Amino acid sequence: LLLLLAELSSGLQPTYQWRDAETNEKLTCQQCPPGTFVARHCTRDRQTECEPCPELHYTQYWNYLEKCRYCNVICEEKQVEVQQCNATHNRVCQCQEGYYSEMEFCIRHSECPPGSGVVKPGTPFEDTQCRRCPRGFFSSSSSTEPCQPHQDCAQQGKVINVQGNEYHDTLCTSCRAHGRSNSTQGPGEHQAPGDEDCEQAMIDFVAYQNISPKKLKRLQHILDGSLKKEVSEKKALIQEKFRAFLTHLKEGNPAVTKELLEALRATKLTELSEGRAGGVPAHPKSNASRVMFLEE
Known part of the structure; x- marks a missing residue:
C-alpha cells in the first residue's frame, strides 16, 4: 500500500508483475484505472489493454483484475440507497431517517423518557443520546427533543x-x-x-x-x-x-x-x-x- 501511494504521489502509473504465458518472461505491466479492468495483459511489445466495466459492475481502485466486481450490495428493509452503483463504486445503503445501524439491522432511534432530553440526535450510525433534564428544564413526555426551559411566571x-x-x-x-x-x-x-x-x-x-x-x-x-x-x-x-x-x-x-x-x-x-x-x-x-x- 505504501509503495502504491508513493507511485501515485510521484505521478507514476501503478504497475504489476506478470509472466508472459508464451515466452515465460516476467514483465512489469501497467495497471488499469478505476472503472476499468484488464482486457489483455501486457507483452514485451505492447502495454496492458483496459476496457470499461459493464453495467452493474465496478472497480474502485487501480487494478489488474481480469473482470470487474459485481455491485452486490442490496438495500434491505428500512434502508435507503445513498450512492448508486457505478463504474467506480459499489452501491451504498444506510438506515432510513429515524433508524440507526446495529449488528447489520436498522433499529428505531430511542426516545428519551420523561424527565430526560436529547443531547445528541440519532444518526444512521448511532442511537439517540439522552441526559436527565438539568435544574430549570423539563421534558413531559417521551420524545426526540431536548429539554425545554421552565416558563418565567x-x-x-x-x-x-x-x-x-x-x-x-x-x-x-x-x-x-x-x-x-x-x-x-x-x-x-x-x-x-x-x-x-x-x-x-x-x-x-x-x-x-x-x-x-x-x-x-x-x-x-x-x-x-x-x-x-x-x-x-x-x-x-x-x-x-x-x-x-x-x-x-x-x-x-x-x-x-x-x-x-x-x-x-x-x-x-x-x-x-x-x-x-x-x-x-x-x-x-x-x-x-x-x-x-x-x-x-
Whole structure:
C-alpha cells in the first residue's frame, strides 16, 4: 500500500508483475484505472489493454483484475440507497431517517423518557443520546427533543402555582389565592378567587402534589364514579392524565373544585384540602355519595 501511494504521489502509473504465458518472461505491466479492468495483459511489445466495466459492475481502485466486481450490495428493509452503483463504486445503503445501524439491522432511534432530553440526535450510525433534564428544564413526555426551559411566571405578570421539575413545566396563575407570590403587587391588586383562573389553579395545584399514584387514581375514580383497575403507570404520566381529566371535568361541572376538596378529605389528604379551600368558591353540590369508594 505504501509503495502504491508513493507511485501515485510521484505521478507514476501503478504497475504489476506478470509472466508472459508464451515466452515465460516476467514483465512489469501497467495497471488499469478505476472503472476499468484488464482486457489483455501486457507483452514485451505492447502495454496492458483496459476496457470499461459493464453495467452493474465496478472497480474502485487501480487494478489488474481480469473482470470487474459485481455491485452486490442490496438495500434491505428500512434502508435507503445513498450512492448508486457505478463504474467506480459499489452501491451504498444506510438506515432510513429515524433508524440507526446495529449488528447489520436498522433499529428505531430511542426516545428519551420523561424527565430526560436529547443531547445528541440519532444518526444512521448511532442511537439517540439522552441526559436527565438539568435544574430549570423539563421534558413531559417521551420524545426526540431536548429539554425545554421552565416558563418565567414573573415575566408574564403572574405568580407560580406549581413549581416545575424535570417532568413538567412551571405552572403560572393570575389567581393570587393559589400562587406563591413572586411579584411586588400589593394585596389590593390581587385577583379575587372564584373565577376560571382560580378553578384551573386549584386543579393544577392538586394534580402535581406529591400524592402517591394509588391515591391519584382513587381521586379520579371518585370524581369519575368509576373503580375500574388500570395498568400500572409512572407517577409523572398519571399526574399529566389526572390534570387533563380534571380540566375536562371542569368544563361540564362548575362544582368540580367542591367535589375535589371532598375527595381530598376522603383520601386523607386534608392538608391539601384545608390549604387550598380559601380560594375555591362554595358549591351546594355534595360528593358524599362517591366518598365511600375510597374505603380500603
